[in-house]
Amino acid sequence: GVASGGGGRSWNPISLATYQQYFDVDTADILARLKRAMSPGSSEKFFGGEITRPDLYGPFWLCTTLIFTMAAAGNLGAMMSFQPTEDSRVFTYNFSKLTVATSVLYGYAGIVPLVGWAVSKWMFSAPFGLIELICVYGYSLTVYIPASLLCVVPIEIFRWLVVAVAFGSSVRFITTNVKDVVMGQLDDQKALGVLVFVGLLHAALSVFLKLYFYS
């Protein structure tokens, strides 16, 4: 599960093999993981059955792809809903949106799992595995990629609907995979509080992305 994995993992920061072990996946593996991350109604855990080792290929390239699709689609969407006014007669694209998007997405997918792992290591006897948690957060972004493309449609209600559906699927994925460790270590009330906090954080991300890129 998402709890700290077994032994057999070397950790030497300078050696290449340390990082290669997190990229030890084939194309078929990645496709299987993407499928599991996108399956809507299942309460199937991410790390179960065929998927045992976490990888960093998925989280990194999903983040990068999402940055790209949001920048491209957001630009397209803004262009389509652009109304020339007295002040701005031509459509311009603000390139600094790209830098903000990069920081926010890599930051969220990297720092939130890091903090969660650190807290769990300090408070729990059976903490999260860091790479497993990064994996969960990274793959939870999968559904945002098609959502970001759909949001090109310049109808506000439709955009919010797409964001809501994507958020629902994504947050469900995260809570399904995180709740075992949380509920095993805290009493029910506290565990619920933690899960709600996780959900709110994710909601904040989704709302920010929608407002920043598509409005």
Added chain:
Amino acid sequence: MSNMSERMETTLDEPVSVTLKRELRNIGDKMYKVVLPNSKLNSANELRNWDLWGPLIICLVLAIMLSSGSASGQYGGKGSKHSAADQNAVVFASVFVIVWFGAAVVTVNAVLLKGSVSFFQSICVLGYCIFPLTLSALVCLGVGWSGCRSTLCLMVRLASVGVGLLWSTRASIGFLAEVVPPKRSALAAYPVVLFYASIAWIIVIRSSP
């Protein structure tokens, strides 16, 4: 031994113009090989003698072309927060960052997937393969500066960028897919597509009239 030292003396002694001419001819040669429609930059043959001058020149030309947009109404009047000069600086920097950092990330990704490739050779291949997109940028900017806003002009711009994208991707994807274990070639090849697609996107954005 004496032969070698004679040869070394010769290239050190030759006039700068001769050196420059020879280096430029090498670079031009590689660019020509990239542009050939069916070229596959095979690591063993074509680009064993990697150099980074070619990619630097290509990147510089592209960055200058894309960041020179002030004449075509790229700025938005009184209300805009960023002046044209600011925008141009950001674009120039972005092109450099995307090209070099992107090429590095794509290469490191291939290495992490247990690929066996020389770091600088891979950067060299990726850099040279931007050349078709530079040609597309030239076409796009020409169309954009003519001020033509019709759908036909838009189609021409999109088509030229699309062709450039396909060309660049096809030229370099073979190289990267071959250096990793075959079950992972798609994993090594996908970042290449993303890399050239982001360059293509900047070209489309910056060349709108």
